[in-house]
Amino acid sequence: MTNTAYPHSYYAASANPVPVRPRLQGDVETDVVIIGAGYTGLSSALFLLEQGFKVTVLEAAKVGFGASGRNGGQIVNSYSRDIDTIEKTVGPREAQLLGHMAFEGAQIIRDRVAKYQIQCDLKDGGVFAAITPKQMSHLESQKRLWERYGHTQLELMDQRRIREVVACDQYIGGLLDMSGGHIHPLNLALGEAAAVESLGGVIYEQSAATRIDRGASPMVHTAEGKVRAKFVIVAGNAYLGNLVPELAAKSMPCGTQVITTEPLSEELASTLLPQDYCVEDCNYLLDYYRLSADKRLIFGGGVVYGARDPANIEAIIRPKMLKAFPQLKDVKIDYAWTGNFLLTLSRLPQVGRLGDNIYYSQGCSGHGVTYTHLAGKVLAEALRGQAERFDAFAGLPHYPFPGGQLLRTPLTALGAWYYSLRDKLGF
Secondary structure (H helix, E strand, O other), X not given: OOOOOOOOOHHHHOOOOOOOOOOOOEXXXXXXXXXXXXXXXXXXXXXXXXXOOOEEEEOOOOOOOOHHHOOOOEEXXXXXXXXXXXXXXXXXXXXXXXXXXXXXXXXXXXXXXXXXXXXXXXXXXXXXXXXXXHHHHHHHHHHHHHHHOOOOOEEEEOHHHHHOOOXXXXXXXXXXXXXXXXXXXXXXXXXXXXXXXXXXXXXXXXXXXXXXXXXXXXXXXXXXXXXXXXXXXXXXXXHOOOOOHXXXXXXXXXXXXXXXXXXXXXXXXXXXXXXXXXXXXXXXXXXXXXXXXXXXXXXXEEEEEOXXXXXXXXXXXXXXXXXXXXXXXXXXXXXXXXXXXXXXOOOOOEEEEEXXXXXXXXOOOOOHHHHHHHHHHHHHHHHOOOOHHHHHHHOOOOOOOOOHHHHHHHHHHHHHHHHHHHHHHOO
């Protein structure tokens, strides 16, 4: 049997110690079987275990192997499409539910870190940086929108103020969200997995789900065993493959790239980001960056539609980093990696149920660190019969990509090119 290891990344190289977890071999019975040990699966498992369910998690590779252990590490509120888009899509009651939930995931992360003493370098403060007047106007509207839903830890920054928090002369202003922040994403996942096991949950690694037998008592098969359960939660996101064809038809894996510098001097690091906030710009194809605990700059951006691995990640991302911080021209890049997220046509997450007992959440569209933690809570509520919030997500409309699987990648890339051109032209 193959043994899938973590990709070569800064996060894998600096991960906390982890136990060796077994493969699934033989037959297991449980209350809930969860497919995927990323944030969605781990968050679901924790909420269910805390409510007395017996939980088994199947992971095809290792805990946090996918986007949960490779992302930019930024805690960003709301969804990939903001609440104003949702308000135009659903009724007022559902909009209120979804709007108030938009800020819950960040608090769930902080609660988990505190309750289970997870060592993941948690820092407060995230900046949305505006490059054009149009983007600044959008941030002003976003602040009003978020405050309408009770989120008040926000500060609009003019050009002078943003220069105090990030040494980049591209920005004309920004929005500081003190309930945002950043973490070591793989260590967060590893800490949550340890919490799952401390409550009696069982995690099998190197145990990819190969088939789901649907019915009154569903069964999930792996190469060497099977799990019978009362409920199944499908939480594989971009790494699910075609296990559930009806989910694959309405989503598309996409790749994003990240580089990490060598450790910077204390003086240089504190010059770049004096308050140690994380930053993302407001472009359609955005750049994002932050400092690690050992003072490296972690910088990501770009999208590869269809999730192909670029031949030279550093060649793609380093110029973006130097455009923001030309003072880093002589700094060495120690790590470069790619990871996949799952894109939906609406850019909103897909939540639902297949039959009576197979639940799923997928398609964070690049905005998943906070949403996935909320999704775990919402899925656990639904399994207990409290489905109001689950139904609000499930009611969001979703569509297959135009052209099917053959044309979805080029058509989506063409649309992204159009919006990227708009960013460059400033309109």
